[in-house]
Amino acid sequence: MNSIYDAIIVGGGVIGGSIAFQLAKRGKKVLLLEKDRLASKASSAAAGMLGAQSELDVDQPLFRLATESREMFPELAEELKDTSGIDIELVNKGMFKVALTNDGAAKLKNIIKTQQAAGLEAQWLSTAEARKAEPLLSDELKGAMYIPKDGQVSATRLSLAFTKSAAALGVDIKEFVHVSDLCTKDGAVKGVVTNIGEFSCENVIVASGAWSAFLLEKLGVTLDTYPVKGECFSVLTNSPLLERTIFSDGCYLVPKVGGRIIVGATVKANTFDQKVSLEGISTLMERATQLLPAIKETELEKTWAGIRPQTGDGLPYFGEHPACNGLFIATGHYRNGILLSPITGVLMADMVEKKKKPQWSAFRLDRAIQPLFS
Amino acid sequence: MNSIYDAIIVGGGVIGGSIAFQLAKRGKKVLLLEKDRLASKASSAAAGMLGAQSELDVDQPLFRLATESREMFPELAEELKDTSGIDIELVNKGMFKVALTNDGAAKLKNIIKTQQAAGLEAQWLSTAEARKAEPLLSDELKGAMYIPKDGQVSATRLSLAFTKSAAALGVDIKEFVHVSDLCTKDGAVKGVVTNIGEFSCENVIVASGAWSAFLLEKLGVTLDTYPVKGECFSVLTNSPLLERTIFSDGCYLVPKVGGRIIVGATVKANTFDQKVSLEGISTLMERATQLLPAIKETELEKTWAGIRPQTGDGLPYFGEHPACNGLFIATGHYRNGILLSPITGVLMADMVEKKKKPQWSAFRLDRAIQPLFS
Amino acid sequence: MNSIYDAIIVGGGVIGGSIAFQLAKRGKKVLLLEKDRLASKASSAAAGMLGAQSELDVDQPLFRLATESREMFPELAEELKDTSGIDIELVNKGMFKVALTNDGAAKLKNIIKTQQAAGLEAQWLSTAEARKAEPLLSDELKGAMYIPKDGQVSATRLSLAFTKSAAALGVDIKEFVHVSDLCTKDGAVKGVVTNIGEFSCENVIVASGAWSAFLLEKLGVTLDTYPVKGECFSVLTNSPLLERTIFSDGCYLVPKVGGRIIVGATVKANTFDQKVSLEGISTLMERATQLLPAIKETELEKTWAGIRPQTGDGLPYFGEHPACNGLFIATGHYRNGILLSPITGVLMADMVEKKKKPQWSAFRLDRAIQPLFS
Amino acid sequence: MNSIYDAIIVGGGVIGGSIAFQLAKRGKKVLLLEKDRLASKASSAAAGMLGAQSELDVDQPLFRLATESREMFPELAEELKDTSGIDIELVNKGMFKVALTNDGAAKLKNIIKTQQAAGLEAQWLSTAEARKAEPLLSDELKGAMYIPKDGQVSATRLSLAFTKSAAALGVDIKEFVHVSDLCTKDGAVKGVVTNIGEFSCENVIVASGAWSAFLLEKLGVTLDTYPVKGECFSVLTNSPLLERTIFSDGCYLVPKVGGRIIVGATVKANTFDQKVSLEGISTLMERATQLLPAIKETELEKTWAGIRPQTGDGLPYFGEHPACNGLFIATGHYRNGILLSPITGVLMADMVEKKKKPQWSAFRLDRAIQPLFS
Incomplete structure (x- = not known):
């Protein structure tokens, strides 16, 4: 029974x-x-x-949920390590949400203003300043929003x-x-x-x-609700190319332990098909190279796709x-x-x-x- | 539309x-x-x-279906190769259904009699005769039923x-x-x-x-209907150990192209769990070694499980x-x-x-x- | 001893x-x-x-060696199948060496003339003619050299x-x-x-x-001698996109059984490093898409590299x-x-x-x- | 230059x-x-x-080297985590070196005496005591030497x-x-x-x-020097079967994070062949089951071999x-x-x-x- x-x-x-x-x-x-x-x-x-501050707008109900959840990670990481022995590889080095155009830069500056007004940490960096922290970023970027608290973990x-x-x-x-x-x-x-x-x-x-x-x-x-496929790939390097996550419209680069970088993600609605398309990966590769030219030299590790649940x-x-x-x-x-x-x-x-x-x-x-x- | x-x-x-x-x-x-x-x-x-003749009894309705289906393979193999370019690796070297005990041998001899009476090819081989055709078979076997027409393909x-x-x-x-x-x-x-x-x-x-x-x-x-899990493993050799499929209660060895042998299969009812258990593989290894001692020296290639649909x-x-x-x-x-x-x-x-x-x-x-x- | x-x-x-x-x-x-x-x-x-006729010039000593070797394949395929059971998946549907520019087309026409003069089969196809045989080829190509005898096998x-x-x-x-x-x-x-x-x-x-x-x-x-790395990738489709191998400068597409296409290959001299670079794969993807736009929709299967021995x-x-x-x-x-x-x-x-x-x-x-x- | x-x-x-x-x-x-x-x-x-105390004798020069090296791990783990972000998954829950026979038990008791005399921590546990700490250990064991300081890491x-x-x-x-x-x-x-x-x-x-x-x-x-091959396998469970490493002659079980257990290792001298043999894995499975019967139900994850450098x-x-x-x-x-x-x-x-x-x-x-x- x-x-x-x-x-x-x-x-x-x-x-x-x-x-x-x-x-x-x-x-x-x-x-x-x-x-x-x-x-x-x-x-x-x-x-x-x-990516609480990088993915969401400050006046959304989801924003508050996301920032509260983000704050839980440091304590959670220790709790999970104690209970299971597993280190979730929490990295708290912040994120650069970069602008590819002057319009994009203006938009980001507005977002920074709104977030600062709401009491959140966010800061504008010129391309030169951003490249001081992340020297391999493309010099054709138009600056970056620096978000110190948007970290990352091993999913x-x-x-x-x-x-x-x-x-x-x-x-x-x-x-x-x-x-x-x-x-x-x-x-x-x-x-x-x-x-x-x-x-x-x-x-x-x-x-x-x-x-x-x-x-x-x-x-x-x-x-x-409906499914949304996202395709990704990862690359390997012996010496790390990045310390912080780089986020732009249509492409992000997340530096993992051991010199691994995950690059994501495409957006394809209404499919459960977990296949990775040539076009999806090819497009991501182009965008990643635009942000971080040195990524061209890295070793392609693998490609994959996931199906995420979106709502109306x-x-x-x-x-x-x-x-x-x-x-x-x-x-x-x-x-x-x-x-x-x-x-x-x-x-x-x-x-x-x-x-x-x-x-x-x-x-x-x-x-x-x-x-x-x- | x-x-x-x-x-x-x-x-x-x-x-x-x-x-x-x-x-x-x-x-x-x-x-x-x-x-x-x-x-x-x-x-x-x-x-x-x-395995039409090795797996089924001659008076079962399934037996007739199986033998008719088996006869279709040679022509089908050519048709599929022409249409798709894919060779299904049909091997028509027959099967040895071996006896591990004297009781088992007696039983097999009866089956041979029944099948011969029904007009099917089947033949009793002493252990020495079987080992003349397959020299690496264990000398502790108690003879084998030779079924010339039970071939095999790449599934x-x-x-x-x-x-x-x-x-x-x-x-x-x-x-x-x-x-x-x-x-x-x-x-x-x-x-x-x-x-x-x-x-x-x-x-x-x-x-x-x-x-x-x-x-x-x-x-x-x-x-x-209900699901029945079967676990298998495969081994690799540079020189083939077998030419024919060896079938016994609880274990079969199917020699594939390139010196590969597939060994199967356990029987676990009522589960969709596709995990391979230590016990399942360990038991198959013991049984395979009993039939073909030389398999001990081979390289273990991989293990897997499949879920088969059984009926009441x-x-x-x-x-x-x-x-x-x-x-x-x-x-x-x-x-x-x-x-x-x-x-x-x-x-x-x-x-x-x-x-x-x-x-x-x-x-x-x-x-x-x-x-x-x- | x-x-x-x-x-x-x-x-x-x-x-x-x-x-x-x-x-x-x-x-x-x-x-x-x-x-x-x-x-x-x-x-x-x-x-x-x-690719005897597609890769080599008719007056090279290697050309004669290559064409003689190519002629050996049909008989060899049967011999190897008989001896080992392994089908080498020889496909004899010919190759299209395509021109991407008008200059390239002129060059190919000359090669055809030379090869025909040497008694070899080769034929010029307009883009329309090539697309009649291979409808998914890009309409921006400038014609193709059709080589009926340059087949392919599973390496x-x-x-x-x-x-x-x-x-x-x-x-x-x-x-x-x-x-x-x-x-x-x-x-x-x-x-x-x-x-x-x-x-x-x-x-x-x-x-x-x-x-x-x-x-x-x-x-x-x-x-x-020196090593030359070549990077490749493969894609999968349920319905084949191609029947014949497509060859151009810097990229070839080889349609394998089961709807698989192998795309190759980059050329990187003096390394034994078998890593696949983002740049190598990204470049191949671009070139493949230029030849066969429909390849964008296919599933990326895998990527790999090999080290080939070149001589002075x-x-x-x-x-x-x-x-x-x-x-x-x-x-x-x-x-x-x-x-x-x-x-x-x-x-x-x-x-x-x-x-x-x-x-x-x-x-x-x-x-x-x-x-x-x- | x-x-x-x-x-x-x-x-x-x-x-x-x-x-x-x-x-x-x-x-x-x-x-x-x-x-x-x-x-x-x-x-x-x-x-x-x-396994400083489990693998080596107290009067060997290697013993001192090994215990000194073992003491370095806690600090090293932090240092490596700080520098690379990688957690080496150091587990300091000790080891049970178990006896399978009464003779084996007597031998272990002597070792404990010698190690205690040398100022090292080691303790004899009856089978009942050992099973209090590790309830799934076989009740047919003849007791265990408990070594609190012999931990383990992810290699x-x-x-x-x-x-x-x-x-x-x-x-x-x-x-x-x-x-x-x-x-x-x-x-x-x-x-x-x-x-x-x-x-x-x-x-x-x-x-x-x-x-x-x-x-x-x-x-x-x-x-x-000469190479010595060692074959291993790993199993997965959702709920951990063990907390401590179990060590016996010819087989050890090392519980990793996430319910994984690594079982090792065979000893085959003078080969660089990295193939895993059926016999090697089959023998390890038998031994592991003798120590921890519940391991039979676990999922076989993978098998592998490594080549270790031994000296005269x-x-x-x-x-x-x-x-x-x-x-x-x-x-x-x-x-x-x-x-x-x-x-x-x-x-x-x-x-x-x-x-x-x-x-x-x-x-x-x-x-x-x-x-x-x-």
């Missing part, structure tokens, strides 16, 4: 792993189900940028650290399990149906990234289903899954524990499934 | 590929949809034995040859497409719903191996759904998918063309879904 | 394999030594073009087929063996010294490609060392190792058997090591 | 990397040359045990951390460079000859592991060549390369700086090459 779990999490990526970790820390009995291998999809495909190691820490705290993990349905009774979750049998639980959290829609659709929940209004969904007690959803993180994973874990654990967090109402489910209330 | 296909095949493995190839040869407009990559699951995991190349030949004949192929539902009207198929949109068609053939159940269940069709009565399902015109199913090939793929392609193409084949009624769907008729 | 070999071949690539195969056919007792794995370097990195399978056929004929093969010296007596070879001991023999053939120089230098033989005058070296009886050298095949492998095998076997072939004197060693005679 | 290096290190494994790091810290201008890729051979193949990450830290401190690194000779003048090193030209230097340190002999032999230095008397060689000033040698670390890498780096840097360390005279070169003095 199966025991009754406090929560079953569907999805073993960085979001499911973070939720499992937080619930386990609160003493919950948790089962994590993954249809493939842990962290085998978008979570491992990410470059690991923590693969973070995802692994979450799930392995969760396992160390007692979470049961099963891979290659396909969840096909919920068991419900009187409008409340009672368990899940899978290809290896049923499991009983009080709560189910769907955190399957771009694949969430398949299960949710089966459950009669239609969120406004660009905001993730966090919430409990209005018509089904105990069914929670956390998806739609798009390009910010790594950055948002720490706060998503805490936020969803709070929801399961019925702790209200009114400040995050922008991400509620009923903006998508309001008809259910009528 | 999408064009209307004569047939949409769901599943890009060896069975789906064979059906696509046969339908294309008959001038049908065909779309092949695969949820992952072509031939990425059981079709590539198979060892490629064509991966056969699967690829089917799909690439189909493509060369005009079949459209789409990978990473998830079919979530059928479109029907007045009890007849009109198309399929997928994550990249709807496609119109006259007929749908579900040929997704062990994954067929997920889609069929959604369509309200419950066949008595051990027979595959071929047929049109009784309550849904145009919905065809071909699944449940278990360990014989490679062997049965040629005849399955022809048989299903016949069905789509409404050609009756009464001799194959043992495989009809209604043995499983009879309630639908009441 | 080691037995005495008729010949020891140093190098397990396509050249060493071909020589081993020919010597074994002539009843010689042969040992093949490879410092790494068989065919692990340039032999597997090649695209497999048989990896050819290399493997040679060594495995040699093994089937009794050749001993040892991998990961480092030959450090020769044993000689009275100016004649008596054996080789390796890290696993000494082996006695009558003849030694050095066929280690770009690595030949290391051993030869140690033996006091300085040939005018661009001609290979075939011969017996003038001051050391029984020491033979076959190296310097540069980009034509696959194409020249059949004739090299025969030619070197002839030399070992003391059969004179005066027509190939252009490739004699003493053009490089003449001082040895003085 | 090449600049003059203070030191050129031949070999980019864990030993060469450690020496490069130490010399760079002392302000030396260093060039590191590697014939293949950095840390691509034995350094990455190691399990990373720091691959340590090797990478050394070379990348060296690079960060200004060391030049070149891969795929073959050193074929020394330049000397008046009995002193002046540079090295490589396939990409000559490089000038004051000192050369040969640290090429099992491959050192090839270069040294060429230089007329014959050390009494089992001791490494550290020293300057008596007849060639500036030619240093550091090789022969056998199974202790990872453990001994920190102290080897310091020791060789001291030698290059002409600092005498009389306590390490047991490792001097002249025990092997004494004839050179006569």
Whole structure:
């Protein structure tokens, strides 16, 4: 007979792993189900940028979520290292969001002004100043916004650290399990149906990234989400070319430990096809060379693609289903899954524990499934 | 707007590929949809034995199907080579089904008698005779049944040859497409719903191996099928150790081109977990060494697992759904998918063309879904 | 005690394999030594073009060698398939050497005239005519030279087929063996010294490609050779984009079975570094897209590099060392190792058997090591 | 023109990397040359045990070297993390050296006594006590020696951390460079000859592991060394099976981060063949299962082999060549390369700086090459 779990999490990526970790820390009995291998999809495909200020506008609700999540990383890194032995390779050397045109420079200067007004650190650097810090940057750039706090981590190691820490705290993990349905009774979750049998639980959290829609659709929940493919490549050097992440429209370069640089990412909507196209990689190579000419000499290590969950209004969904007690959803993180994973874990654990967090109402489910209330 | 296909095949493995190839040869407009990559699951995991006489009993309906399918290979090999350029590496050097005990030897002798009575070639060899043909076989064996006609092919190349030949004949192929539902009207198929949109068609053939159940269940069709994992490994030698396939209870050795030997396969029911276990490989290694001591010195190349579709009565399902015109199913090939793929392609193409084949009624769907008729 | 070999071949690539195969056919007792794995370097990195007429000028001595070698492929393909079971995937659909400029077109027309005068098949096609045969070629090309006889093979399978056929004929093969010296007596070879001991023999053939120089230098033989790196990539499609090989200055596209296309190759002299550079791949991608715009949509499969042995005058070296009886050298095949492998095998076997072939004197060693005679 | 290096290190494994790091810290201008890729051979193949007390006898000179080196790891781990960003995954949870027989137990108890007498921490545990700490250990063991200080690291990450830290401190690194000779003048090193030209230097340190002999032999230095192959495999689990390293005769299990366990290692002398044999892996699997029955259920991740440099008397060689000033040698670390890498780096840097360390005279070169003095 199966025991009754406090929560079953569907999805073993960085979001499911973070939720499992937080619930386990609160003493919950948790089962994590993954249809493939842990962290085998978008979570491992990410470059690991923590681009709160570089990717988002200051007046977006997502901005506040992102900066709060970013602040959690230093402490989280230590906690995960202690629990799992895994170093997430957090690098806090900041980011350069560079301008390729004078227009771009003007725009960045405005963003800096807005962010400074909101109390955030950001600073304009001339091309010469930027090249003093990063001498191999192209001298044809038109300056850069320096964001000291937008760091980066190893996405693969973070995802692994979450799930392995969760396992160390007692979470049961099963891979290659396909969840096909919920068991419900009187409008409340009672368990899940899978290809290896049923499991009983009080709560189910769907955190399957771009694949969430398949299960949710089966459950009669239609969120406004769609998959977006991103292609990347990495290069290797013996001596590092960069210390800081370089971010521009259409291309970023994230310097990893050991002289590795990850270059990303293309944007192709509405496909689950994980193939890497010649055109995608070729375009990224051109853009990367424009930013950092010396990258031409580096060794091409590998190429890959990931499928990220985007939503109609660009905001993730966090919430409990209005018509089904105990069914929670956390998806739609798009390009910010790594950055948002720490706060998503805490936020969803709070929801399961019925702790209200009114400040995050922008991400509620009923903006998508309001008809259910009528 | 999408064009209307004569047939949409769901599943890009060896069975789906064979059906696509046969339908294309008959001038049908065909779309092949695969949820992952072509031939990425059981079709590539198979060892490629064509074990009609070694795996099956002469009075089983499957036996006749298997021997007929086996006879199709020589001509098929040429046809696929002409169409796709791919050599399926058909080897027709026969098989030794060996006895490890005197009881086993007696049993094999009986099988030989029965098969000879049925007009099939099979012959008893003493251990000395067997070792004359295969000098590295263990001298502790208790003789062998020699089956001249049970050959073997490269499973991966056969699967690829089917799909690439189909493509060369005009079949459209789409990978990473998830079919979530059928479109029907007045009890007849009109198309399929997928994550990249709807496609119109006259007929749908579900040929997704062990994954067929997920889609069929959604369509309200419950066949008595279940997945069975098989683990394998391969070794490499510079000089070949074997010419013929060696088959025993619990272990077979299939000599491939280039001095490669595939050793298979464990049997683990009711799991989609594609992980290779230490115990599975360790047990196979012991058994292989018992049959062919010299295999100890070979280089271990790789290990893998595949998930095969088994059925309650051990027979595959071929047929049109009784309550849904145009919905065809071909699944449940278990360990014989490679062997049965040629005849399955022809048989299903016949069905789509409404050609009756009464001799194959043992495989009809209604043995499983009879309630639908009441 | 080691037995005495008729010949020891140093190098397990396509050249060493071909020589081993020919010597074994002539009843010689042969040992093949490879410092790494068989065919692990340039032999597997090649695209497999048989570009006798596309790569060479009609009045070069190499041209005659290349065309003779090319003619050997159809019969060789059958022989290797019979002996080893391996299909070398010989494709005889010809090649288009395309012009990117009007100047280039004029040049090609001249080459055609010269080749026709020499009795070879070659034909000018307008862009429209070329696109009738290969509809996806760019319409910005300026016509093409059609060479019906310049086919292609799978380089990896050819290399493997040679060594495995040699093994089937009794050749001993040892991998990961480092030959450090020769044993000689009275100016004649008596054996080789390796890290696993000494082996006695009558003849030694050095066929280690770009690595030949290391051993030869140690033996006091300085040939005018140097390594040239070539980078390649491959793409995958479900429906083939090309039937024929497309060749232009700086880029070729070779359509392989299964919808694969190999794109090559850069040229970087004087390095053994097998790393693939971002710049190399990026440049090839641009050029390939210029020839075949539809390649942009294909899936990038992989990238790799090989190190080819070039010589000062661009001609290979075939011969017996003038001051050391029984020491033979076959190296310097540069980009034509696959194409020249059949004739090299025969030619070197002839030399070992003391059969004179005066027509190939252009490739004699003493053009490089003449001082040895003085 | 090449600049003059203070030191050129031949070999980019864990030993060469450690020496490069130490010399760079002392302000030396260093060039590191590697014939293949950095840390691509034995350094990455190691399990990373720091088995000073488990592998060695207390009265051996190597024992003192090993314990001193082991003590350096905690500080080194921080230093390498600071310099390169790479966490070497040092785990300090101790080791269980287990007894499989009563005789083995008696022997271990004696060792404990000797080590305690020498002031080292070591403790006898009954099987019940050992299983209290490691509940999945077999109950058929006969007790264990607990060594609190024998920890472990990630061998691959340590090797990478050394070379990348060296690079960060200004060391030049070149891969795929073959050193074929020394330049000397008046009995002193002046540079090295490589396939990409000559490089000038004051000192050369040969640290090429099992491959050192090839270069040294060429230089007329014959050390009494030979290669020893070791085969390993790794398994994966979601929940860790072990916390501490388990060591027995013929098999060890090293629990890595993320639920990975490395199992090693076979011992095959006098081969550079890096192939993994069926027999080697099969034997290790049996032994591992005997120690930790639950390992049967784990997923087999991969198998590999490494070639370690052993010496005639089992001791490494550290020293300057008596007849060639500036030619240093550091090789022969056998199974202790990872453990001994920190102290080897310091020791060789001291030698290059002409600092005498009389306590390490047991490792001097002249025990092997004494004839050179006569």
